[in-house]
Amino acid sequence: MTTTPDRALTDDGVTAQTAQALRAAMQRLFAGKPQRTDGRLTKQNLWQEAGVSRATMNRAHTILAEWDAHVAEHGTATPGEARRDEEIQELKRKLADKTRENTLLQKRLDAAATAIAALHHDNTLLREELAARGGTVIPLHRPRGHDRQEV
Template sequence: MSGAADERDRIRAAMNRILTGRPERSNGALTVVALALEAGVPRNALTQRHLDLKNEFYAKVKERGQPTDAETRLRKQVVRLKELREKDKAELGQLRADVQGLVRVVNQLTLEYWQLREQLSAHDSVVRALRTRSTPPEPD
């Protein structure tokens, strides 16, 4: 028996073991990686030399109606990413509301600042400027 024929026979046997749930060398996942490991061949044997067997394997997996492990993993990741997106959307909405509130506060404080400056500059003002640390003391 030639090497290629032996390799094909090992791949077919590995396919049957995985599809019947009796893997011997792999974790039994419905993937090309697990199939290659189960058959004892390099992965590129399935992706380059024996594409027909790889396609046959995926066709049989699809016939079973069960999603592949990769599909299951990706579906879980999609769900997790959608949850994160919703969380981020809610957080972004809160931040936008906070920005609007802060803008109102800044506008109010600016208005009060200018009103106090105006009162301070009036001659009959009852408002007196208080000394701060950076202001030198006024002479008496």
Template sequence: MTAIPLNGETDPTRRAIIAAMNRLFAGTPKRSTGRLNVSQLAIEADVQRWHLTHQHQDLKDLFQARAAADEAKRVTHVREQDAYQELKKKYADLKKHARLLEERLQLYATAVNLLSLELQAVTERTEDTVKVRVMPRRPRQLP
């Protein structure tokens, strides 16, 4: 977020408040916890809270508007991160499933190839296969 310029502010209280706002938005507080609320802004600026709520309402409103925009960006970023993590998980699951399908395909291709070779050996009548006779099956005897 861009810093708020001092633009010729002569009032030391306003200068302190603007400098405190810039530090809070930059994430480098000196006196406060760094939370983006009016109470922490007053602590960071080293002024009484009533200066913000009664004397410098324009700065308070500007701070609250920027804090709300910053929070909205953070929420959007968190939502995007969650969606990204979910997509990564789905991608990993799909890769695992694709590997399983490829393994099955290889197994089935091998089985089909063997069956076609066996069929070809039984159905072809070449010089070598003529010598092979298929023996009739014995009827199964009951005990």
């Protein structure tokens, strides 16, 4: 089998045009700006984005090694997915903080309500006891001027 000069294979294992198409597709996918796919970082999207067959992509060993290295280092999340995931994590952290704060405030509120109920109960018993003895409730604070003798 002879190869014509315009179909010569590059070091990537495919023609220069195919290598260029695959690399351009890779860059679009990594940048989160796909033109022909949903943008997920999958090999299926790579060959579809490049407009080549899967078999042709599979012959581009160097390019596939670059793809695999990038995916291993950065994960398969697109930039948009990564931003979304970071935002979700931040919102989850804020929710957890607010939940802890709410729990603390609820505990304080429950303690205050219990104390108020106990004081109300004690006050009611003391008033009943005082009424049974025929006494009256004397205010702790008298209005100003009430203590002075008028001359």
